[in-house]
Amino acid sequence: MTSNNQSIAQPLRVVILTALPLEYDAVRAHLSNLQEEVHSTGTIYEKGTFGVSGCQWQVCIAEVGAGNQGAAIETERAIEHFKPHYVLFVGVAGGIKDVAIGDVVCATKVYGYESGKAEQIFLTRPVVWSATHTMEQRAKAEARKQSWLERLRQLGYPVPEPAPRVIVAPIAAGEKVVASKDADAYHLIRRSYNDAVAVEMEAVGFLQAGHTHQEVHILVIRGISDLIEGKDSSADQQHQPMAARHASAFAFEILAKLTPARPIPTPVEPTITSAPTNNTNTHADKEQQMPTSSNKPTDTFEVFYSFTHEDRSYADKLHKHLILLKREGLITESFAGEITLGGDTNKVKPLDTADIIFLLISEDFLVSEETYDVQMQRAMARHRNGQLQALPRDKKPISSFRDMDEAFAGIAREIRAAIKKIKGK
Numbered sequence: 001m002t003s004n005n006q007s008i009a010q011p012l013r014v015v016i017l018t019a020l021p022l023e024y025d026a027v028r029a030h031l032s033n034l035q036e037e038v039h040s041t042g043t044i045y046e047k048g049t050f051g052v053s054g055c056q057w058q059v060c061i062a063e064v065g066a067g068n069q070g071a072a073i074e075t076e077r078a079i080e081h082f083k084p085h086y087v088l089f090v091g092v093a094g095g096i097k098d099v100a101i102g103d104v105v106c107a108t109k110v111y112g113y114e115s116g117k118a119e120q121i122f123l124t125r126p127v128v129w130s131a132t133h134t135m136e137q138r139a140k141a142e143a144r145k146q147s148w149l150e151r152l153r154q155l156g157y158p159v160p161e162p163a164p165r166v167i168v169a170p171i172a173a174g175e176k177v178v179a180s181k182d183a184d185a186y187h188l189i190r191r192s193y194n195d196a197v198a199v200e201m202e203a204v205g206f207l208q209a210g211h212t213h214q215e216v217h218i219l220v221i222r223g224i225s226d227l228i229e230g231k232d233s234s235a236d237q238q239h240q241p242m243a244a245r246h247a248s249a250f251a252f253e254i255l256a257k258l259t260p261a262r263p264i265p266t267p268v269e270p271t272i273t274s275a276p277t278n279n280t281n282t283h284a285d286k287e288q289q290m291p292t293s294s295n296k297p298t299d300t301f302e303v304f305y306s307f308t309h310e311d312r313s314y315a316d317k318l319h320k321h322l323i324l325l326k327r328e329g330l331i332t333e334s335f336a337g338e339i340t341l342g343g344d345t346n347k348v349k350p351l352d353t354a355d356i357i358f359l360l361i362s363e364d365f366l367v368s369e370e371t372y373d374v375q376m377q378r379a380m381a382r383h384r385n386g387q388l389q390a391l392p393r394d395k396k397p398i399s400s401f402r403d404m405d406e407a408f409a410g411i412a413r414e415i416r417a418a419i420k421k422i423k424g425k
Contacts, residue, residue: 012057012058012085012086012258013057013058013059013060013082013083013084013085013086014057014058014059014060014084014085014086014087014088014255015059015060015061015062015078015079015082015084015086015087015088016059016060016061016087016088016089016090016251017061017062017063017064017071017074017075017078017087017088017089017090017206018061018062018063018064018089018090018091019063019064019065019066019071019091019201019202020063020066020091020092020240020244021063022092022240022241022244023063023090023091023092023244023247023248024061024062024063025244026090026241026244026245026247026248027061027090027248027251028046028048028061029155029245029248030050030059030151030155030248030249030252031046031048031049031050031059031061032048032049032050032051033048033049034046034047034048035047035048037060039077039081041077043062043064043074043077043078044062045060045061045062045078045081045082046060046061046062047059047060047061048061050252050255052255052256057255059255060078060082060084062074062078064202066201066202067175067201067202067205068112068173068174068175068201068202068203068204068205068206068208069205070202070205071089071202071203071205071206071209072205072206072208072209073205073209075087075089075205075206075209075210076209076212079209079210079213079216084216085215085216085217086135086216086217086218086219086255086258087206087210087216087217087218088218088219088220088221088251088254089202089203089206089219089220089221090221090222090244090247090248090251091200091202091221091222091223091244091247092200092222092223092224092225092240092243092244092247093105093171093198093199093200093222093223093224093225093243094178094198094199094200094224094225094226094227094228095197095198095224095226095227095228096172096186096189096190096196096197096198096199096228097190097197098167098169098197099165099167099197099198099224099227100164100165100224100227101224101225101226101227101239101242101243102160102164102223102224102239102242102243102246103164103165103166103167103223103224103246104164104165104166104167104221104222104223104224104246104247104250105166105167105168105169105171105197105198105221105222105223105224106131106136106139106143106166106167106168106169106219106220106221106222106250107131107169107170107171107203107219107220107221107222108130108131108136108168108169108170109128109129109130109131109170110128110129110130110170110171110172110173110203110204110207110220111127111128111170111171111172111173111189111193111196111204112127112128112129112173112174112204113172113173113174113188113189113192113193113196113199127204127208129203129204129207129208129211130207131207131218131219131220132216132217132218132219133310134217134364134368135217135218135219135254136168136219137368137369138254138257138258138369139166139168139219139221139254140168141257141369142166142250142253142254142257143165143166143167143168146163147253148166148249148250148252148253149163149164149249151249151252151253152245152246152249155245155249157245157249160242164246166250167197169195169196169197170193170195170196170197171196171197171198171199171200171203171220171222172189172193172196172198172199172200173199173200173201173202173203173204173205174199174201174204175201176201177201178199178228181228181229186228198222198224199228200222203220206218206220207220219254221247221250221251221254222243222247223242223243223244223245223246223247223248224243225239225240225242225243225244226239226240257369301330301331301332301355301356301419301422302331302332302350302353302354302355302356303322303325303331303354303355303356303357303358304350304351304354304356304357304358305318305319305322305357305358305359305360306351306357306358306359306360306365306371306375306376306379307360307365307371308360308362308364308365308368308371310362310364311360311362311364311365314360315360317404317405317408318358318360318408318411320408321408321409321411321412321415322415324412325412325415325416325419328416330416330419330420331356331419351375351378351379351382352378352382355422356415356418356419356422357379357382359371359375359376359379
């Protein structure tokens with residue numbers, strides 16, 4: 001149904017970094033076909049595969065040691081070397097509040113709590129880095145489910161009772177191990193960053209390096225191995241492997257839902273899907289041809305276009321051309337398929353009746369729960385039932401044009417020809 005002829009011909013690639021050996025082992029347990037790769041600087045990686053839904057991910061892993069500076073250096077090095085689409089930092093952390101041992105925390109943002117000016121009192125000048133929007137949204141979506149626990153069972157690990165939770169919230173990172181509620185660092189975090197639920201030592205450096213590469217999606221995932229209040233060093237040693245396993249299981253659940261492991265187009269590429277012409281049966285040998293839409297006036301011709309908030313500028317240009325087609329009488333109505341947080345999901349109802357559906361496919365489109373998991377799958381279902389027919393576009397992606405007007409003028413000509421063919425004109 002789609003025509004991504006200009007997509008990058010390579011599988012999705014993810015880099016997963018850890019600080020400790022036990023964290024590395026927990027990540028490694030999910031991979032197969034492992035091969036060692038040595039960077040020219042001496043950093044040793046392992047590359048493996050992660051299979052999901054019949055597709056393969058390439059996963060590159062490294063143990064980078066403790067501390068923000070080392071994490072920043074190794075993150076930058078790994079991104080430059082592997083050119084990944086996604087980078088995760090996976091490991092354990094200490095719980096500050098609202099978490100229990102074994103819970104998983106995905107960081108919405110990370111406070112560099114040690115940044116500031118030391119006078120008679122310490123004046124905070126916080127450094128704050130955030131996860132990328134698409135990864136935060138995916139983390140929140142999976143946190144509402146418990147399907148990630150099945151990944152623990154598949155590897156033969158026990159699932160505690162009650163089941164661990166996933167919390168998507170801020171955390172803090174510094175250069176010290178915060179081991180006591182009497183520590184100055186603990187009081188600083190509670191006083192100045194009181195929404196932070198956990199503390200660790202690498203996330204600031206990791207996110208800082210990741211944000212220099214705008215094309216890469218980044219996320220920090222931590223399993224809670226100890227609580228600062230009521231800390232028990234002997235128990236911590238037992239809880240660390242469990243916390244690392246939980247963080248890794250959730251990390252791979254997120255990868256599994258970044259559907260599917262397929263080439264991702266860097267530019268936005270519109271895909272045109274139309275109702276079949278009267279003399280065309282796209283599924284005649286497999287399925288009975290279905291009408292374009294039921295109980296719908298024959299003189300109407302509707303267009304639906306699906307896109308993410310990040311690609312609104314392209315959608316706006318498409319909309320201008322649809323207005324011109326409406327004035328020409330070629331279409332009667334067009335519907336935008338953008339859904340924002342808290343938006344009206346009734347906006348996508350025209351998906352079930354539209355004569356032409358546009359999918360403005362980009363990386364953000366493919367990782368969006370709404371556009372890919374809902375809108376594209378509903379369009380695909382209509383295509384499988386013979387209600388829609390794919391129209392391939394053997395042209396370069398629109399975002400590669402210097403002149404956007406030229407790009408969309410070409411698309412408008414293609415739309416006009418498709419509509420006239422469908423109407424038999």
